[in-house]
Each structure stands twice: as structure tokens, then as C-alpha cells.
Amino acid sequence: MRSICVIGGSRYFGKRLISRLLAAGDRVTVVNRGSSAPPDGVLHLVADRNDESSLRNALGDRTFDVVVDQVCYTPRQADIARRVFDGRTGRYVLTSTVEVYEYEDSDAPVREDAVDPHTVAVDLDAPWDDPDHREAHYGEGKRQAEAVLAAAPGFPWVSVRTAHVLGGADDFTGRVEHYATRMREGRAIRVPVGNRPATYIHVEEIADFLFWTAGQEFTGPVNANSRGPLVTAEICEAVGRVSGGRAEFAAVEVGAYSPFSFARSYGMDNARAARLGFSFSHTSDWLERAVAETLGALEDGK
Template identity: 70%
Template sequence: MREIGVMGGNRYFGKRLIARLLAAGDHVTVINRGSSAPPAGAVHLVADRNDGNSLEKALGSRTFDVVVDQVCYSPRQAEIARRVFAGRTRRYVMTSTVEVYEYEDSADLVREDAVDPHAVPVDLELPWDEPEFLEDHYGEGKRQAEAVFAADPAFPYAAVRVAHVLGGDDDFTGRLQHYAERIRTGEAIAVPPVNRPATYIHVEEIADFLFWAAGEDFTGPVNAASHGPLTTRELCEAIAAHFPDGKTLLRPVEAGEVSPFSFGRSYGMDNSRATLLGFTFGDARAWLPRAVAETLGSDRP
């Protein structure tokens, strides 16, 4: 039986990961602020991860085979985690994001070495504790968090760069519903003049990937994305299948806010490293209709 610590992870693909760990017979300890209890069978520790003393007090003498950190958004949080979990875990898996590549504009699928965490400067003095700043600098926060673990690793670590996640009846983002409402009513959908594709991953697939990653020994960044980038038009076509009387109207805009999953630059990730390491990805076009049906749920006619 493995001892697994999960930081956060009580919703969306995090709760699916916990369910997989428990089903595999692992002893799971969930660490969060106490806003929601973990699934039955997991130990619950209440702590503020932004406060090293709070985290150390909650952990006590516990040690882990693996820690999966679902909620590390800044270098400050990474620095605290690196210090607190040094000597407490044999492996650390951080959930990162495709947004680390926000400045890598390429028509080709982007490989991990496009953003080397060893080369990313870290600034702990930025206002990372301010929610608005953190939200506006999501990709930068993740880049610098990766850099903290890479610069002086206190344990073997991996950073899973997650593609945009779709599917499930508990998608709290409302992004597909944004399209569904506009298609249903015939309202225009704002997109960039040049609208680039992106890679995606199903909510169940990323839970599978994180479960798999927890049991492997590779280190460093790894991209997690299904095969086959999708365009905004393809997303709309899958949604429109549920609204036969609706209308898809994509309206290019030169300035201002565009719809979610509409990108002026490519967000395509190369998944060959994970594939060579042994994980088998699905094809996004194969699971997209199911993901849309799951997410729209009662919104469908």
C-alpha cells in the first residue's frame, strides 16, 4: 500500500484522481483548507498551504511515497511546499498547465523543452497573494512554480502540463455552456481574426494520466494532451448537434474579449514524451461528442 498525499483535488479531475488512488488500495491523505471533505476512505488534513507553519503542523510526522499537488499556482507556494515536504516524500507530482507556453507561438505542436524551468527567472516579491494578480498571471505563476522545484529539487519531481480539459457533468468553468447558449440563440461567437487550434484532454483521461504519473519515476516537465488539436469550429459543430434549431455564427473581432477556447495563437502540445514513457492517449475527435453530451447535461433540449 502506497502513502499518497494530495494537495487540494476535491473537484473535477482531482476528485477522480483520488477515487482512482483509493480503488487501487492506496492510503490517501487529502490536504486542503477544509472547504470540502474528501471522498470516503481518504484522510483529511486541514491546512493553509500558503502558511508553512500551518502545513507542517497539520502533517505532523507523516511521510509519503508520492505527493500530487493539484493547487500550486505560484513560486511562493512552490517554495513553501519544497521546504515542508523535503524529507517527507519520495516523489512530487505538480499539476501544471498548457498556459506555460503562452508566449510560444508556433504552428507546430510544442515540446516540453520550449519552456525550460531551469531558465525561468523567479520573483517571490511579486504580489502572488493577491487573487486578481494571480488570475491575470496564471501561466507565469505556473512557470515560476516549476522553476522553484527545478532550481533546487528537494525530491524527484514531475510537472504535468495539462491541456485544456473537457467533459464530465461537473465542469465548473462554464466554457462549453458559453458556446451552447450562443448556438441555441443564434448569438454571435467572438473569435480572433486568425483563430488557432488547441490540444485538449478528457477529464477522465487526465485523471488516468495523473494516477499513472504518480506510479512512474520520470522527472521534469511532461505534456498531457489527447491526440489531435481541435478548432473552435469543431467544438461548435459538436455542440450544435444538440441544438438542431440553433445557429453557429463565428464573428472575428480585432480587439476586445473573445470566447473561451478561441485563440490567436496555437495552444497545441506535443505529447510524444509521455507516449514514449508508456502512457496511451485517446483521440480528441473520438471523445469530443461524449464530452459535450456530459457537460451540457440538462442544458440540452
């Protein structure tokens, strides 16, 4: 029986990961601020992960085979976690993001070595506690969080660079709903001039991948994405097949775009994960189902 600690994990693919761990017979500890109750069968520790003393006191002398950190967004949070968990976990798995590649504009899918955390500058004094700063620098915060873990001598870290996630009745982002509403009302969907593709993954598949990663021994960054990048029009076509309507697009040079519309490519190469033994699906296997899951839940809630 493995001992697994999950930091966060109260919603979306985090709660699916916890369900998989419990089903596998793992001993699961969940650490959060106490605002969400974890499922039955886990040990619940209440702590503020931004407060080193609070986190240490909650953990006591506990050790873990694996820690999966679902809610680390800044280098400051990573710095606290590194100090607290150093020597008390066999592996530390950070849920990272495709946004770490925000400066790597390439038509070819990017590999993990395009962003080497050992070369990323870290600024612990930036206003990371300011929610507006954190949101505006989401990719940078994740990139620097990876760098903090990479710089720790002998710290066994993994960063799962997660593609944009779709699917699930509990999709809280409102992004698919945005498309459906505009298509239903005949309003234009705003996309950048030269709209570019991005990589995606189904909510169940990223939970599968995190569960699989917890049982492996590799370290360092790894891309997690389904095969088959998508552009905005392909997602809208799936929305139309599920809920009706036709997408009208307005190409804009300035201002806000609709979700999942990008002026630069966010394509990732998942060959490393494949070499390590994980086989990803193709987006065509699940895209329409993902849209139906989300829109069906919205309709049921009306």
C-alpha cells in the same frame, strides 16, 4: 500499499484521481482548507497551504511515496511546498498547464524543452496573493512554480502540463454552456482574427494520466493532451450536434474572445509521455460525448 498525499483535489479531475487511488488500494491523505469534505476512506488534514507553519503542523511527521499538488498556482506556494515536503516524499507531482507555453507561438506542437524551468526567472515578491494578479498571470505563475521546484537540489519533481480539459457533468467552467447559449440565441461567437488551434484532454483521461504518473519514476515536465488539436468551430460543431443550433462567428481584433478561442496556437507534443508508456486517445474519440456530458447535466439542473 502506497502512501499518496493529494493537495486539493476536491472537484473535477482531482476527485476522480482520488477515486482511482482508493480503488487501487492506496493509502490517501487529502490536504485542503476544510471547505470541502473528501470522500470516505481518506485521511483528511486541514491546513492553509499558503501558511508554512499551518502545513507543517497538519502533516506532523508523515511521509509519502508521492505528493500530487492540484492547487499550486504561484512560485510562493511552490516555495513553501518544496521546503515542507523536502525529505518526506519520493516524488512531487505538480499539476501544471499548457499555459506555460503562452510565449511559445509555434505552428508545430511544442515539446517540453520549449520551456525549461531551470531557465525561468522567479519573482517571489510579485503580488501573488492578489487574486486579480494571479488570474491575469496564470501561465506565469505555473511557469515560476515549476522553476522553484526545479531549482531545489535533489527534489524529485514532476510537472504535468495539462491541456484544456473538457467533459464531465461537473464541469464548473461554463465554457461549453457559453457556446450552447449563444448558438441557441443566435448570438455571434467572438473569435480572434486568425483563430488558432489548441490541445485538449477529457476529464477522465487527465485523471487516468495523473494516476498513471503517480506510479512512474520519471521526473521533469511532461505534456498531457489527447491527440488531435481542435479549433473553436470543431467544438461548436459538436455542441450543435448535441443541442442543436448553428454557430455564427465574429472575428474581432480587440476585446474579449469566447472561450477556447486563441490568437496563438496552444498545441502540445505528447511524445514524451508516449515514450514513457502512456497512450492518449484522439479528441474525435470523446469530443461529442464530453459536450453531451456537460450540457446534459445543465439541462437536468434546470
